Amino acid sequence: MLRQVAAALAALVLAGCSSAPSWNPLDWFGSAPAGAKPAALPPIAGTQSVRVLWSASAGAADVFIFTPALAGDSVYAAARDGTVLRVDAATGQVRWRVSAGTRLSAGAGSDGQLVVLASDEGDVIALDAQNGAPRWRTRVSSEVLAQPVVSDGLVVVRSADSRIFAFAATDGKRRWVYQRAAAPLAVRTPAGVTLHEGLVFAGFSAGKLVALAQSSGGVRWEVTVALPKGSTELERVTDVVGNPAALRRELCVAAFQGRVACYEWQSGSQQWTRDVSTLTGVSMDARYAFVSDDRGAVQAFDRSNGRSVWKQDRLAHRQLSLPQPVGNEIAVGDLEGYVHFLTRDSGAFVARIATDGSAVRAAPLAIPGGVLVQTRNGGLFAISLK
Numbered sequence: 001m002l003r004q005v006a007a008a009l010a011a012l013v014l015a016g017c018s019s020a021p022s023w024n025p026l027d028w029f030g031s032a033p034a035g036a037k038p039a040a041l042p043p044i045a046g047t048q049s050v051r052v053l054w055s056a057s058a059g060a061a062d063v064f065i066f067t068p069a070l071a072g073d074s075v076y077a078a079a080r081d082g083t084v085l086r087v088d089a090a091t092g093q094v095r096w097r098v099s100a101g102t103r104l105s106a107g108a109g110s111d112g113q114l115v116v117l118a119s120d121e122g123d124v125i126a127l128d129a130q131n132g133a134p135r136w137r138t139r140v141s142s143e144v145l146a147q148p149v150v151s152d153g154l155v156v157v158r159s160a161d162s163r164i165f166a167f168a169a170t171d172g173k174r175r176w177v178y179q180r181a182a183a184p185l186a187v188r189t190p191a192g193v194t195l196h197e198g199l200v201f202a203g204f205s206a207g208k209l210v211a212l213a214q215s216s217g218g219v220r221w222e223v224t225v226a227l228p229k230g231s232t233e234l235e236r237v238t239d240v241v242g243n244p245a246a247l248r249r250e251l252c253v254a255a256f257q258g259r260v261a262c263y264e265w266q267s268g269s270q271q272w273t274r275d276v277s278t279l280t281g282v283s284m285d286a287r288y289a290f291v292s293d294d295r296g297a298v299q300a301f302d303r304s305n306g307r308s309v310w311k312q313d314r315l316a317h318r319q320l321s322l323p324q325p326v327g328n329e330i331a332v333g334d335l336e337g338y339v340h341f342l343t344r345d346s347g348a349f350v351a352r353i354a355t356d357g358s359a360v361r362a363a364p365l366a367i368p369g370g371v372l373v374q375t376r377n378g379g380l381f382a383i384s385l386k
Contacts (some may be wrong), residue, residue, distance in 0.1 A: 001006055002167060002350055005368065015207060037317065037374035038318045038319070038334075038336075039296070039315055039318060041338070041352065044349045044350070044351065045110050046384060047352070048159040048341070048350045048351045048385055049300065049351075049385070049386045050383060050384070051383070051384055052381055052382065052383055052384075053369065053383065053384050055092065055380060055381050056077075056085070056087050056094060056376050058079045058083060058380055059078075059083040059302065059378040060080055060081070061079065061080055061083050061361070061375075061377075061378065062080040064080055064104075064145070064190075065106070065145070065190045066079060066080075066104075066119075066373065066374055067106075067107035067147045067190070068362070068372060068374050069107065069108050069110045069147065070366075070367055070372070071110040071112035073088065073143020074086050074087065074088060074095065074110075074129070075088075075365075075372060076109075076110045076129070076371060077107070077374060077380055078101055078104050078106075078117055079104065079280065080105070081099075081103060081104075082099045082100040082101060082102055083098075083099060083100075084097070084100050084104075085130065089368060089372075089382075090368065090369070092380075092382060097132070098127065100117050100119075100120070100127070102123055102125070103118050103119060103120070103121075104118065104119050105143055105144055105145060105188060106118045106145055106148065107147040107148045107362065107374075108148075109148035109149050109155070110129055110150055111129075111150040111151055113128075113130075113150075113169070114126050114127070114128070114129055114155070114169050115127045115128075115132070116148040116150055116157075118140075119144065120143035120144070122140045122141060122142055122143060122144065123137065123138075123139050124144070124148065124155070124157055126169075126172060134275075134353045136171055138172045140159045141163055142161040142163075143159065144157055144158065144160065145188070145189070145190040146191055146192030146193070147190065149192065149193055149195055152195070152214065153170070154167065154168070154169060154195075155172070156195065158191070162180040162181065162182045163177060163179045163180075164177065164179075164193060164202055164217070165290045166200075167179050175217075176216055177217065180204055180205075180210075183205035183206065183237075183331065185233055185275075185344050185346040186237070187237060187241055189241050189279055191203060191240065191242060191281075192241065192242075194243050196251070197246075198214050199220060199265065200212040201244040201246065201253075201265070203225065203239070203253050203255070203279065204239070205237070205238075205239045207222060207224050207225040207228070207239070207258055208225070209224075209225050209253050209263070210222045211265070212275040213219065217295060225238075225240055225253055225273075226238045226257075226258025230257075235257070237256065237257060238255050238257055238258040238355035239256050240255050241256050241278060241279055241280065242278075242280050242282065242322060244281075245281070245282050249265060250263070250271065250284070251263055252282045252284055252289050252303075253281070254276070254278045254282040254284060254291055255277075255278075256277055256278065256294070259273045259274060259275055260273065260274045260276050260301065271305075272305055272306030273306065274301055276291055276299065277293060278294055280293055280320070280321060280322040282322075283323055284303060284325070285325035287302070287303060288301060288302060288303055288309060288344065289301045289303050290322075290325065291323070292321065292322060294314050295313075295317065296313070296316040297312060297315070298310055298315065298323050298330065298332055298342060299312075300344075303325070309345075310346055310347035311347065312342055314349075315334065318335055318336070319334060319335035320332050320333070320334055321334070321360050321362060321364065323363075324363050324365070326341075326366050326371045326385070328343065328344050328345075328371070329341045329342060329344060329351075330342045330343075330344055331364040331371045331373075331383075333360020333375075334360060336358045336359070337354060337356055337357045337358050337359065337360055337375055338352055338355070339355065339364065339371070339373055339383060340352050341385055351385055353383055355373060355375050356370070356377050356379040356381075357377075358376040358377035358379070359376045361376060367382060371383050371385075
């Protein structure tokens with residue numbers, strides 16, 4: 001219980017607070033018990049060859065989480081100071097670099113035609129993906145912490161006050177908005193949306209998961225991923241965190257102080273649940289669902305039934321990113337800028353590489369030939385494992 005309270009204190013802010021908190025509001029990785037130290041890096045026997053294919057600099061993230069986007073042959077990235085850039089995914093050559101004209105608070109979203117950015121003032125800025133020229137600008141109701149999504153002629157933006165906005169990609173005109181009552185306490189992480197087969201999936205406070213019609217924003221179904229527990233408000237916070245993970249007919253999500261759960265995406269019918277707490281969400285491949293829990297262990301579950309497949313706990317309290325499946329391995333970043341590679345089927349370490357020494361908070365991004373990470377200091381590193 002003490003661990004949960006300590007985690008909550010590090011991860012939560014009062015919703016609707018009129019002034020910014022004095023502590024780093026997105027240092028929500030610090031969920032270890034008081035006095036706990038990050039585990040020493042374990043030795044790796046018989047490591048595979050790992051190397052940096054290319055690197056570039058986007059700019060520092062400050063207290064926010066900036067996730068790059070891959071669209072076509074290009075990577076789009078952003079930084080707190082408003083820098084936006086397009087980089088060739090194969091070579092790392094910067095094709096253009098512009099300023100959004102305002103300080104940003106979330107990574108770039110792109111479909112290869114449009115690049116969309118957002119700020120902590122509620123600004124939403126769209127640029128031409130080919131040259132970075134301004135296309136349109138609009139606003140949402142509060143700060144944006146999660147990467148916008150651009151797909152099927154829509155730009156979908158999740159604001160921190162429990163609203164989801166859909167705009168026309170062509171001109172930025174609002175198509176619809178979905179709104180829920182904001183909770184008095186909320187996990188302050190970049191929880192976003194996932195578009196899949198004509199639906200928009202998003203998780204909310206109190207463990208709620210909602211499926212909306214992409215065309216209208218109407219509710220198709222709603223389920224409860226995890227029920228609040230405990231005697232205090234902090235202990236009862238059970239927010240769905242990260243982006244829902246969709247693959248084929250399955251949709252998996254994770255809740256802080258709650259569960260990992262998978263559903264049939266059309267109906268919301270529950271397939272399985274496992275009790276585990278995470279601050280970064282869940283990822284999937286063809287066989288498994290992967291989680292970094294709030295103690296720093298990486299866990300794999302069988303997608304078909306939720307059976308525990310393996311647990312790698314030798315990275316305890318290293319403030320891990322969301323694990324990313326990459327071929328036969330899993331890539332996960334940590335607080336010191338290391339990227340660790342684990343075997344998909346057993347969780348054994350196969351390789352490790354250092355970046356620039358600053359935290360890798362955003363999930364690694366699978367790109368052709370490897371994986372891309374963006375560090376807190378703004379480094380972009382394309383990494384290949386052979």
